[in-house]
Amino acid sequence: MLRQITSVALFSIFLSGCGLWSGSDEVEPNALVEFVPDKQVVVKWSADVGSGLGKKFHQMVPAISGEHIFAPSVDGTVSSFYLADGSKVWSVDLDVALLAGVGSGDNKLVVTTENGVVICLDAKTGAELWRKQLSSEVVAEPQLNNKLVVVQLINGKIVALDSSNGNQRWVFDSIAPRLTLRGTSSPLVAADVTLAGLDNGKFVALDNETGALLWEQTVSLAEGRSELERMTDVDGRPLLFENVIYIPGFQGNIVAINPFNAQTLWAKKISSYHSLAAGFGNIYVSEVNDHIQALDTRSAASVWKQDQLENRQITAPAVIGNAVAVGDSEGYIHFLSQIDGHFVARFNSGSRLLGDMKVKDNILYVLTDAGRLFALTLN
Secondary structure: OOEEEEHHHHHHHHHHOOOOOOOOOOOOOOOOOOOOOOOEEEEEEEOOOOOOOOOOOOOOOEEEEEOEEEOOOOOOOEEEEOOOOOEEEEEEEOOOEEEEEEEEEEEEEEEEEOOEEEEEEEEOOOOEEEEEOOOOOOOOEEEOOOOEEEEEOOOOEEEEOOOOOOHHHHHHHOOOOOEOOOOOOEEEEEEEEEEEEOOOOEEEEEEEEOOEEEEEOOOOOOOOOOOOOOOOOOOOOEEOOOEEEEEEEEOOOEEEEEEOOEEEEEEOOOOOOHHHHHHHOEEEOOOOOEEEEEEEOOOOOEEEEEEEOOOOOOOOEEEEEOOOEOOOHHHHHHHEEEEOOOEEEEEOOOOOOOOEEEEEEEEEEEEEEOOOOOOOEOO
């Protein structure tokens, strides 16, 4: 998915760039590559979730906790399913349009609405525990520990709420650039520290008691003459893998940071607004041009690149077994070898895919734009 650029002043430029004024043909996605599959995709189960994700490019993301998976719908429905067989445990209608996917932790679920309200539910029953109005929208799933619910707002603020009652604990305010992607990263929330990427290309570590800044690093530096060229952003969720944090940057770098001393281990010039995945000693990244690249975690050297999904508007990668999976705007899920990036299998979900896919115990969980939740295995 190409994320929206938030600047009314550049709206006409954006339309012109899309070819709406020039009359140029719409860019078509690359044709599906023909290949002999090495593996077979098996549907373990599937289930309907509300009315779907709407037409506003919402990246609704399900959450997995214990033996259950929790899935949202834009119409305000949140449902709980057993991971084992997809049978429904409970479903609630919050009677409000939802905007961001489910955050989970400490037997709680958290969703956000189009009007900037955070809603906390009991994970066992779906009963509402509290609501909290915020100053702006939250478009990425909230994150929790056993004390806090941390949300990242599109106005540049990071807000920590008391998970027991929704009272505000602290706010970290950053200056959002005038021109950004419409989206934010979802923070990493540990016991003592929250780690988050910002719209200004910075990555910060915050104290969970006070919200005070512990350290910051630059992921993307503004370069170029125009505002579009100088736009930087950290929209993909950072990945903690083997005690190193890997951070994607739009029109910037993939950066590896030691979180204990804030030292930058390496930086690689790659543009991405997607979350990352890891496996086989590699970091996997979906680039803005819809290429998929594997980078060595230690050196940032390119291990392989798959460029045959260009213009298919691919999702963030997910690792399942010895394969890497990405979805696309036509509903296909492409499975690639972690070793060399060749295609090993493909599955048609029947509807556009936008949000991150989840993996547990080598089962891939996918929520489609039409509101269908799939559990897939790769044999």
